[in-house]
Amino acid sequence: VKLWWPLAGITLLGLAAWAPPTKPKVAKWSVILGGDMDGYLSPCGCTSPMTGGLRRRATATQELSFGDRTVILDNGSLAGGTSTQEQMKAQTAAEALRAMGATAIHFTSADAPLGQGLALSMQALSGNRLVTDSVQGGSVTLKQLVEKGPFLVSAASTDPTALANFGGQTLSDDQVATDLVVKAQARQRAPILLLHGSHVDAVRLATAHPKLALIQYRTTGNPPPKAERVGNVLLATAGEHGKSIVRLIWGPKGFEAYAVVSLGPQFADDPKISRIYDNYLKRVDQANLLAEVPRRETVAFAGSKACAPCHQTATKVWQSSAHAHALATLETKHEDRDPECVPCHVTGLESTRGFMSKQETPQFAFVGCESCHGPALDHSKSPATNPLPKVGESACAPCHTSLNSPNFDFAKYWKRVQH
Amino acid sequence: VSELTWSLRCDVIDRQRVLRAMSRADLPTDHETVLSGWEANVAGYHLQAIEELNQRITRKQIITSARPRVKIEPEAIDAGEAVQGSGSEFQIKLTNTGNAPLAYRIFPDCSCFLPMPPTDIPPGGSTIVRGRMDTSIGIGPVRHRLLISTNDVERPTKVVNFQVRVRPRYRTLSDAPDLLMVPKGFATFKVHLYASAGDPILVKSVSVSGLPGATATFNSWQGTLADPIMNEGPLQRSGTEITVKLDGAQFIGRKGLTITAETDDPHFRSITVRQTVQRGIATLPDAVYFGQLFGPATTTFVVSKPESDFKLAGFTSSNPHVKVTEVKAIKPGEYQVQVQYTGGAPKGWLTSILAGKTSDPDQPEIKVQVQGDVR
Numbered sequence: 206v207k208l209w210w211p212l213a214g215i216t217l218l219g220l221a222a223w224a225p226p227t228k229p230k231v232a233k234w235s236v237i238l239g240g241d242m243d244g245y246l247s248p249c250g251c252t253s254p255m256t257g258g259l260r261r262r263a264t265a266t267q268e269l270s271f272g273d274r275t276v277i278l279d280n281g282s283l284a285g286g287t288s289t290q291e292q293m294k295a296q297t298a299a300e301a302l303r304a305m306g307a308t309a310i311h312f313t314s315a316d317a318p319l320g321q322g323l324a325l326s327m328q329a330l331s332g333n334r335l336v337t338d339s340v341q342g343g344s345v346t347l348k349q350l351v352e353k354g355p356f357l358v359s360a361a362s363t364d365p366t367a368l369a370n371f372g373g374q375t376l377s378d379d380q381v382a383t384d385l386v387v388k389a390q391a392r393q394r395a396p397i398l399l400l401h402g403s404h405v406d407a408v409r410l411a412t413a414h415p416k417l418a419l420i421q422y423r424t425t426g427n428p429p430p431k432a433e434r435v436g437n438v439l440l441a442t443a444g445e446h447g448k449s450i451v452r453l454i455w456g457p458k459g460f461e462a463y464a465v466v467s468l469g470p471q472f473a474d475d476p477k478i479s480r481i482y483d484n485y486l487k488r489v490d491q492a493n494l495l496a497e498v499p500r501r502e503t504v505a506f507a508g509s510k511a512c513a514p515c516h517q518t519a520t521k522v523w524q525s526s527a528h529a530h531a532l533a534t535l536e537t538k539h540e541d542r543d544p545e546c547v548p549c550h551v552t553g554l555e556s557t558r559g560f561m562s563k564q565e566t567p568q569f570a571f572v573g574c575e576s577c578h579g580p581a582l583d584h585s586k587s588p589a590t591n592p593l594p595k596v597g598e599s600a601c602a603p604c605h606t607s608l609n610s611p612n613f614d615f616a617k618y619w620k621r622v623q624h
Numbered sequence: 625v626s627e628l629t630w631s632l633r634c635d636v637i638d639r640q641r642v643l644r645a646m647s648r649a650d651l652p653t654d655h656e657t658v659l660s661g662w663e664a665n666v667a668g669y670h671l672q673a674i675e676e677l678n679q680r681i682t683r684k685q686i687i688t689s690a691r692p693r694v695k696i697e698p699e700a701i702d703a704g705e706a707v708q709g710s711g712s713e714f715q716i717k718l719t720n721t722g723n724a725p726l727a728y729r730i731f732p733d734c735s736c737f738l739p740m741p742p743t744d745i746p747p748g749g750s751t752i753v754r755g756r757m758d759t760s761i762g763i764g765p766v767r768h769r770l771l772i773s774t775n776d777v778e779r780p781t782k783v784v785n786f787q788v789r790v791r792p793r794y795r796t797l798s799d800a801p802d803l804l805m806v807p808k809g810f811a812t813f814k815v816h817l818y819a820s821a822g823d824p825i826l827v828k829s830v831s832v833s834g835l836p837g838a839t840a841t842f843n844s845w846q847g848t849l850a851d852p853i854m855n856e857g858p859l860q861r862s863g864t865e866i867t868v869k870l871d872g873a874q875f876i877g878r879k880g881l882t883i884t885a886e887t888d889d890p891h892f893r894s895i896t897v898r899q900t901v902q903r904g905i906a907t908l909p910d911a912v913y914f915g916q917l918f919g920p921a922t923t924t925f926v927v928s929k930p931e932s933d934f935k936l937a938g939f940t941s942s943n944p945h946v947k948v949t950e951v952k953a954i955k956p957g958e959y960q961v962q963v964q965y966t967g968g969a970p971k972g973w974l975t976s977i978l979a980g981k982t983s984d985p986d987q988p989e990i991k992v993q994v995q996g997d998v999r
Contacts, residue, residue: 286880286898287880287898287900288880288898289880289910292909292910293913296909296913296915300915300916304916318802318900319909320908320909320926321908321926321928321958321960322907322908322909322924322925322926322928323908323909325923325924325925325926325960326909326912326913326923326924326925329921329922329923329924330913330915330923344954344955344958344960367802370802372955403764403765404765405765424764424765424767425762425763425764425765425766425767425790426734426762426765426766426767426768426787427733427767427768427769428767429767429785430769430783430785444767445762480916480997481915481916484915484916484997487973488911488913488995491995492910492911497834499833499834499882499884500833501831501833501884502831599890606761614739615739616739
């Protein structure tokens with residue numbers, strides 16, 4: 206017995222020393238790709254279900270994150286132009302992406318025409334998250350690289366000409382990719398390139414730089430349902446207008462999961478981002494942008510009331526349709542002062558003789574008869590000598606676009622307003 | 625599918641359960657999802673089928689284990705190239721290799737597809753579905769999804785990916801730079817509009833909006849122009865030349881104007897071109913915006929009049945919580961102005977007007993609005 210215990214102890218210690226080491230658990234990373242909003246900050250709420258928008262994106266991003274082990278990338282093109290409203294959108298998007306915890310926001314050649322002043326404002330609002338390596342130096346300091354976890358992120362525009370206005374030296378997308386791969390190898394990081402370029406450009410760069418881990422490119426339509434690889438390089442896009450995000454999971458063997466998440470109404474609006482968006486609506490209202498909508502000379506409108514005496518059945522159908530309270534729909538969403546939404550919710554906003562405001566022109570504060578049939582004052586005075594042309598499906602098309610009315614089916618919708 | 629089968633087996637039509645079964649289970653979310661339109665259509669179609677089956681059960685009709693089987697060709701569509709607005713046509717062949725009639729519906733993810741009405745396919749039969757996508761919306765590569773729902777229990781839904789490369793129907797090329805500086809008098813620039821594919825486009829009228837005093841005229845045109853955006857060198861082209869005349873006496877600062885051409889093309893009745901113009905000194909952006917303010921913060925705006933040498937100094941603020949801390953000359957005619965919110969303002973919407981003195985006799989003072997949301 207005296208010998209047995211010490212022997213048993215030595216054996217156990219030996220076994221413990223020789224036991225195969227347990228592998229440390231490798232933490233996985235969630236990489237969430239979004240962007241290419243082109244000014245589509247929110248569905249305007251005219252039909253449902255519409256997809257996309259910053260408020261839903263924040264909720265979805267939160268749900269798909271792995272806490273600190275999350276990389277949120279935005280491929281830029283925040284605004285859809287350079288007008289005052291687009292400037293406000295770019296500022297709002299930059300602020301919202303900061304609140305969302307974005308790792309990097311690509312400042313693309315499509316954002317550059319907004320100008321230096323806006324770039325400085327966006328950089329402040331984003332908390333210094335704007336990234337591009339397509340221009341170096343110049344009057345606006347933009348980040349060239351962002352490092353987080355196992356990744357090194359950079360960004361390039363295929364045509365960097367517009368960025369040259371900032372006064373720095375421009376680099377081709379190929380130079381940016383070369384630079385990124387070299388630096389990533391030195392730091393032992395996986396290089397991710399945000400690309401303001403097409404699928405063709407992404408394939409070209411992936412072929413030329415097989416050490417890249419991921420290229421996020423820009424496309425029209427939806428993201429592909431399955432991951433695409435060129436060699437070991439993963440190609441991904443979040444699709445158009447920020448209507449989807451793509452979630453990737455990074456594990457010990459690289460990217461191991463790919464999922465496209467369509468930002469439908471199943472994602473509730475994030476309250477933090479909603480407040481930022483409400484401030485945007487407030488600024489649009491205060492700037493009275495509705496008064497600056499381009500208008501052209503047309504013949505006079507009569508208002509739907511003038512049609513009712515002769516077209517009683519049609520009026521009845523219209524009164525019970527959504528068209529009759531189209532502006533009210535926007536009012537509930539506080540979008541009734543937004544010049545991007547209002548044209549499809551009133552009569553004749555594009556005309557100098559149509560809708561001005563609910564107070565000035567209440568007779569046009571809905572989608573009335575003349576929204577489809579055209580201005581009809583002359584017709585109402587003398588129908589026989591001023592017949593209105595017949596209208597068909599093409600009258601619906603300007604408003605019921607795939608962006609604003611994704612499930613529009615003329616045959617189905619026509620039944621609701623048939624007259 | 626297992627949820628649906630369970631409902632049938634139990635002879636219970638549980639709408640909530642069926643809707644749950646049809647919702648997106650592939651998303652890594654832990655809450656119930658609301659159906660999007662096309663998914664609701666699929667769910668509705670299945671509910672209808674369930675109700676029919678239930679009626680048969682009530683009538684004690686024997687339901688044989690008939691099995692339609694669907695074969696879909698192709699399973700992905702590459703429609704090649706199409707001209708913007710001309711539409712892209714495609715075909716899907718559906719074959720029923722089973723022993724019972726095959727019913728199907730096609731649900732595109734976009735209203736840009738024309739409806740594809742369903743028909744039943746007898747056992748051993750096949751049908752060719754002819755589809756058409758409206759290509760007037762965007763250019764470049766476009767991807768969409770067509771969801772085919774069938775009564776083949778082995779393959780109740782199948783997504784067919786669709787892609788097409790859309791070539792632009794028309795192009796507009798302006799001879800003005802991105803930012804056109806306008807003198808105090810008149811200035812003109814030209815825009816060339818031509819059909820880059822298909823028949824010529826006839827312009828019927830042209831108008832300008834967004835800038836007081838701007839007018840436009842047009843005439844037919846033929847000449848040589850390069851199109852760098854499309855990677856095309858100088859080529860012989862023909863179309864319409866639009867001449868825009870601006871009156872510098874009628875505006876100050878930086879503005880955007882819109883030129884609208886009404887055309888005879890049924891898909892593009894209005895073609896718009898936008899141009900940014902500036903006269904005198906402009907502040908960029910139009911308003912200084914701090915966003916949400918949780919404490920002191922700084923931001924920067926630019927005061928610019930390219931190719932001039934005006935001096936800028938002496939800013940005052942209408943709000944004591946906002947002040948200009950630095951005016952830095954970047955290059956001749958351009959300044960970066962740093963603005964600070966010093967904190968302590970009451971919660972709510974913050975506004976201020978900053979006024980600065982300039983050496984430009986036409987604009988001795990410039991004013992900028994400041995906004996923020998104090999939390």
